[in-house]
Amino acid sequence: MSFTFKFLLKSASPRLPFLRSQLKRNFSTTHSKWINIEDFPTERIRNFSVVAHIDHGKSTLSDRLLELTGTIKPGQNQQVLDKLEVERERGITVKANSSSMVYNHNGHDYLLNLIDTPGHVDFSYEVSRSLGACDGALLLVDATQGIQAQTLSVFDLASQRNLKIIPVINKIDLPAAEPENVIEQVALQFDLDMDLALPISAKSGLNVESVLHAIVEQIPPPPASNIPLRQQPLKALLFDSYFDKFRGAVSLIKLESGMVQKGDVIVSHHSKSKYTVTEVGILNPDERTTTHLQHGQVGYLVCGMKESSEAHIGDTIYKQSMLVEALPGFQPVKPMVFAGVFPVDNKDFMRLEENVKRLTLNDPSVTVNRESSNALGQGCRVGFLGQLHLDVFRQRLEDEHDSEVIITAPTVPYKVIQNGKERIIRVPSEFPEPSELSNRKSSLFEPYVNAEIIVPDEYLGNVIELLSEHRGDQIAFNYLENSNPPRVHLKYHLPLAEIVTDFYSKLKSATSGYASFEYQQADYVASDLVKLNMVIHHRPVDALAMIVHRSKSMEVGKHWVKKLKDVIPKQQFEVAIQAAIGQKPIARETIKAMRMNVTEGLYGGHFDRKLKKLNQQKRGKAKLKMKAVGNIHLPQSAFYDLMKS
Numbered sequence: 001m002s003f004t005f006k007f008l009l010k011s012a013s014p015r016l017p018f019l020r021s022q023l024k025r026n027f028s029t030t031h032s033k034w035i036n037i038e039d040f041p042t043e044r045i046r047n048f049s050v051v052a053h054i055d056h057g058k059s060t061l062s063d064r065l066l067e068l069t070g071t072i073k074p075g076q077n078q079q080v081l082d083k084l085e086v087e088r089e090r091g092i093t094v095k096a097n098s099s100s101m102v103y104n105h106n107g108h109d110y111l112l113n114l115i116d117t118p119g120h121v122d123f124s125y126e127v128s129r130s131l132g133a134c135d136g137a138l139l140l141v142d143a144t145q146g147i148q149a150q151t152l153s154v155f156d157l158a159s160q161r162n163l164k165i166i167p168v169i170n171k172i173d174l175p176a177a178e179p180e181n182v183i184e185q186v187a188l189q190f191d192l193d194m195d196l197a198l199p200i201s202a203k204s205g206l207n208v209e210s211v212l213h214a215i216v217e218q219i220p221p222p223p224a225s226n227i228p229l230r231q232q233p234l235k236a237l238l239f240d241s242y243f244d245k246f247r248g249a250v251s252l253i254k255l256e257s258g259m260v261q262k263g264d265v266i267v268s269h270h271s272k273s274k275y276t277v278t279e280v281g282i283l284n285p286d287e288r289t290t291t292h293l294q295h296g297q298v299g300y301l302v303c304g305m306k307e308s309s310e311a312h313i314g315d316t317i318y319k320q321s322m323l324v325e326a327l328p329g330f331q332p333v334k335p336m337v338f339a340g341v342f343p344v345d346n347k348d349f350m351r352l353e354e355n356v357k358r359l360t361l362n363d364p365s366v367t368v369n370r371e372s373s374n375a376l377g378q379g380c381r382v383g384f385l386g387q388l389h390l391d392v393f394r395q396r397l398e399d400e401h402d403s404e405v406i407i408t409a410p411t412v413p414y415k416v417i418q419n420g421k422e423r424i425i426r427v428p429s430e431f432p433e434p435s436e437l438s439n440r441k442s443s444l445f446e447p448y449v450n451a452e453i454i455v456p457d458e459y460l461g462n463v464i465e466l467l468s469e470h471r472g473d474q475i476a477f478n479y480l481e482n483s484n485p486p487r488v489h490l491k492y493h494l495p496l497a498e499i500v501t502d503f504y505s506k507l508k509s510a511t512s513g514y515a516s517f518e519y520q521q522a523d524y525v526a527s528d529l530v531k532l533n534m535v536i537h538h539r540p541v542d543a544l545a546m547i548v549h550r551s552k553s554m555e556v557g558k559h560w561v562k563k564l565k566d567v568i569p570k571q572q573f574e575v576a577i578q579a580a581i582g583q584k585p586i587a588r589e590t591i592k593a594m595r596m597n598v599t600e601g602l603y604g605g606h607f608d609r610k611l612k613k614l615n616q617q618k619r620g621k622a623k624l625k626m627k628a629v630g631n632i633h634l635p636q637s638a639f640y641d642l643m644k645s
């Protein structure tokens, strides 16, 4: 390690963990040889992705492939494509990442472009768009767990795109591994050729070389063109982007035809804006500038886009001189979980807003709008794809921007139709009160999802009970073929609001962690919804309002008044905490008044003096009650504790 580098690493302040992890990461990966794009005609390019259920070993396999091809130095469990601090701490991938590598097969060099994708359902949009840049996919299945819910959904995504799918059975080093069984299970479920399945251990490297052979031999190269390269029109799919504070938005592109180089004037099909290309290159896994990118290639492009929104995901890029038809692109993602984000100290709002916006530069699926609350002051209403996405965002805000924040209870977007007018409500305090809904021309709807659960049948009873507690309707029930112990595949239709609370942890404890769960947004369904107000000392607190199904209002109300009682400091007067629907309280807790020990220091026979002091205290309290009719002061720290608990 060079002196300058060591110094940088040491001196990176502990308040900047993200910078530290970036410095460490770059060091471990700057090892690869020079790559000349001209050396790789289309027939020697393979674009592929690794897809799997969460934790089945995608990042570990990606490491091994990069090591075997000499792209990175060997070293255990580097997870080089998990670049974010939060990914490394939690051991999950939240952002798809790419790396090119060169592999020599039968005397020829091949350029393999690998795209590592996240496993968790909240980030499945990353999977679908990454697959848009691929011609094949490795479907990784854990040999101890077999097919799980996300295995089914990523298989569907890959087969919808007609990708060549290579089944890879991982973790065969573990004593509990049952590779033969799992290979059979995969072949039966997906109608794939069993002989093509590759049993490996990504951790130890066992048989991983066979994966490289299969990539070259089985995944097709990008479709060839009869037109000579220099005459082909440029047609590039923009499938991802990240933000660099010096160069602006950096786009990841796949070239369907033509070539692009520094100085070219390109046009965005989406906005029709023109840009001059300032840099192109490949990720290896760090950026490596190249003279150009050409047909079949996956790489990055910089062209002075100042805002991340200019790099529109799914856009088609072409040269000003030659208009092309737009590529089909992707379905836009819609955030479905919303929460208010407020600073712990009101003075910090501007800094918080800037930090939130900076984070969204690298995560275009997040939406941000200003929100103001009587209780919490100025903040932002932020939209996420799911509960884990929200948690990851909070952690990134704290890790990368050193901000402590209050995040209000998550809510889903509800639909209210009144007098023929439709509104989507994302802030609970804006939901109509019962008095405003009394006329017959109002109807309320909530978003539902289609969920799939795979669970060993010994836990089936627990899961069915849990899903019915969460208002789920069963759609299908099947035993998975060739699964030992027997496992059931359930399909349910249930409200999204029911799974953005503590559903995952309940499912985990109901099944000792053996169930897997996956969902997709479905439709809006008419629902008996109410707005639950938290009233503290006779005043509703807007930041604590929530929208719930009427059947759950009592349970939720009791839970929250109790939580509030635990965090509100005692006052000099009695404080009532109520959960109410409109004017009607449905749950209540009381915080007793603080009682000063006025007789402290009076011992033994001072009976008269003690009585006098206690009477004085009684009179004082009566006076205080008069004053206490006003609002109580609820410190921001109480909100912080409340939302964290």
Ligand SMILES: Nc1nc2c(ncn2[C@@H]2O[C@H](COP(=O)(O)OP(=O)(O)OP(=O)(O)O)[C@@H](O)[C@H]2O)c(=O)[nH]1
Pocket: 052, 053, 054, 055, 056, 057, 058, 059, 060, 061, 077, 091, 092, 093, 094, 117, 118, 119, 120, 170, 171, 172, 173, 174, 200, 201, 202, 203, 204
């Ligand atoms: N024993 C054993 N453990 C493995 C193997 N492959 C991966 N693991 C372990 O399984 C865990 C999950 O591996 P990851 O590579 O992070 O899985 P992933 O699929 O990338 O996870 P997500 O990105 O969160 O979906 C880690 O603890 C790995 O060390 C293997 O072949 N054998």
